Amino acid sequence: MVPSRSGISSRLDVDLTSTDGLATPTPLVAANMTAVSGRRMAETMARRGGLAVFPQDIPSDVVARSIEKVKAAHPVFDTAVTVSPTTTVGETLSLIGKRAHGVAVVVDGDRRVIGLVTPQDALDADRFAQAKDIMTTDVTRVAPESTPEEVFERLSEQHQKVALAVDADDRLVGLMTPKGALRSAIYSPALDHEGRLRAGVAVGINGDIPAKVRAALEARADVIVMDTAHGHQEKMISALSLAREVRDAFAGETGRRVLIVAGNVVTPEGCDDLIDAGADILKVGVGPGAMCTTRMQTGVGRPQFSAVLECAEAASARGKSIWADGGVRHPRDVALALAAGAGSVMIGSWFAGTHESTGDQLVDNQGRVYKESFGMASARAVRQRTREQSAFDRARAAMFEEGISSSRMYLDPRRPGVEDLIDWITSGVRSSCTYAGARSLGEFAERAVVGVQSGSGYEEGRPLDQSW
Numbered sequence: 001m002v003p004s005r006s007g008i009s010s011r012l013d014v015d016l017t018s019t020d021g022l023a024t025p026t027p028l029v030a031a032n033m034t035a036v037s038g039r040r041m042a043e044t045m046a047r048r049g050g051l052a053v054f055p056q057d058i059p060s061d062v063v064a065r066s067i068e069k070v071k072a073a074h075p076v077f078d079t080a081v082t083v084s085p086t087t088t089v090g091e092t093l094s095l096i097g098k099r100a101h102g103v104a105v106v107v108d109g110d111r112r113v114i115g116l117v118t119p120q121d122a123l124d125a126d127r128f129a130q131a132k133d134i135m136t137t138d139v140t141r142v143a144p145e146s147t148p149e150e151v152f153e154r155l156s157e158q159h160q161k162v163a164l165a166v167d168a169d170d171r172l173v174g175l176m177t178p179k180g181a182l183r184s185a186i187y188s189p190a191l192d193h194e195g196r197l198r199a200g201v202a203v204g205i206n207g208d209i210p211a212k213v214r215a216a217l218e219a220r221a222d223v224i225v226m227d228t229a230h231g232h233q234e235k236m237i238s239a240l241s242l243a244r245e246v247r248d249a250f251a252g253e254t255g256r257r258v259l260i261v262a263g264n265v266v267t268p269e270g271c272d273d274l275i276d277a278g279a280d281i282l283k284v285g286v287g288p289g290a291m292c293t294t295r296m297q298t299g300v301g302r303p304q305f306s307a308v309l310e311c312a313e314a315a316s317a318r319g320k321s322i323w324a325d326g327g328v329r330h331p332r333d334v335a336l337a338l339a340a341g342a343g344s345v346m347i348g349s350w351f352a353g354t355h356e357s358t359g360d361q362l363v364d365n366q367g368r369v370y371k372e373s374f375g376m377a378s379a380r381a382v383r384q385r386t387r388e389q390s391a392f393d394r395a396r397a398a399m400f401e402e403g404i405s406s407s408r409m410y411l412d413p414r415r416p417g418v419e420d421l422i423d424w425i426t427s428g429v430r431s432s433c434t435y436a437g438a439r440s441l442g443e444f445a446e447r448a449v450v451g452v453q454s455g456s457g458y459e460e461g462r463p464l465d466q467s468w
């Protein structure tokens, strides 16, 4: 992208609201991959203005319970890891890794705060000792109505790393770190019409589509994602038409009209057919994903920038928008997708390597922390998806894999949480917009001047972490 004359003097003057019709404050979506999006990811993404989509392989009742928890979460304060006074130190430590803030709050049966445990408190403790034996009771409490600035000031004055928001009865409402306070001042949460955090649900194209879509809507999904590898197929078109009927009937009954995303496609023809069948947003990308073996196995796919550029244009001609899905490895990839006209950008594997993804933290033989990721078309995912079928059918289905069944996504020690990655990405995108002289993503897609570069041009732009 070449810079253009700009009248924007601060990167904070750029409005990153997505142009996809959902208008989330941050144009990022965590992918509907089992190794990526669960309740913690959904909450955290929405708190920072984006979205996460629950994968299609999770049973409807489990999705409903997860969304209920997301909706019950505080839109500004983080959800704390909580343990009881008698939880063992070993279990407490394993739970602390589930969230980026690095503490566990010790609460009684009524969620009243008793103390706080950090990994440092546990350094010399026996793993079978209990949380109450090592916790600190020197805790900063704030009212849930406190502003992020007030919380930041309190923490600075008291030299504390965490503030606990408690109600009048000392029951835990949430938690905030100094960085969380700063983030709350920069990001707006993605909220539904009742002021609750938003979340999406994916539905495949097999099985009882009306029942699945209805279940997702009743669970209060804020967006439905109809998803299959080859979105431009007739089975998708009929599934999408059914989904639209259910969505419209639900909107008639409740007044709540939820947008439908459908994909994946990479051609204007694919966009047109899915729009005709009921898609409000097209999910674009065949083969760019980090867990994807489709291109090597089938020769099918399309370079992501070209796909996004052409599909965004086709969707826009019909008053619709697209999500660019897959292949994001650096903040620049998000900037380029938005420059090409994407309304939002979906990220999977990169977010799998964070505290908030669904997997457990594992440690390799060099002491590096990682999480396992796998593709949604891998033999592993197919085996899960077909768990109701006969052993023979499951084994046969698993032979048609188009994804990696096991890969290691390392947590970047400098950016181990998904919020760290969101900070990095959005600061890059804000800066891209100012280089293009754009105050909003709509302006960015209009003004960005994008050229083709050679491999050596790309190499020249890579920073070096040691001398040549």
Ligand SMILES: NC(=O)C1=CN([C@@H]2O[C@H](COP(=O)(O)OP(=O)(O)OC[C@H]3O[C@@H](n4cnc5c(N)ncnc54)[C@H](OP(=O)(O)O)[C@@H]3O)[C@@H](O)[C@H]2O)C=CC1
Pocket (backbone or CB within 6 Å): 032, 204, 205, 206, 227, 228, 229, 230, 233, 235, 264, 285, 286, 287, 288, 289, 292, 294, 326, 375, 376, 377, 385, 400, 402
């Ligand atoms: N963006 C991408 O490049 C890709 C993404 N994925 C992701 O993997 C997940 C699983 O996808 P998918 O395998 O479609 O899900 P499903 O397991 O829901 O299978 C899709 C259905 O479509 C049929 N089908 C027809 N043609 C194809 C084709 N070319 N590829 C796959 N299925 C086909 C399959 O039948 P049968 O098995 O009998 O052929 C099956 O019944 C999704 O989340 C999808 O987005 C997967 C591959 C590529």
Ligand SMILES: Nc1nc2c(ncn2[C@@H]2O[C@H](COP(=O)(O)O)[C@@H](O)[C@H]2O)c(=O)[nH]1
Pocket (backbone or CB within 6 Å): 031, 032, 033, 264, 285, 287, 288, 289, 290, 291, 292, 293, 294, 325, 326, 327, 328, 346, 347, 348, 349, 350, 374, 375, 376, 377, 378, 402, 403, 404
């Ligand atoms: N061909 C395959 N594509 C897959 C598979 N699992 C997921 N995906 C696609 O990748 C994106 C995420 O891309 P990433 O680079 O951010 O990881 C996801 O949304 C799917 O469209 C798979 O097994 N095979």
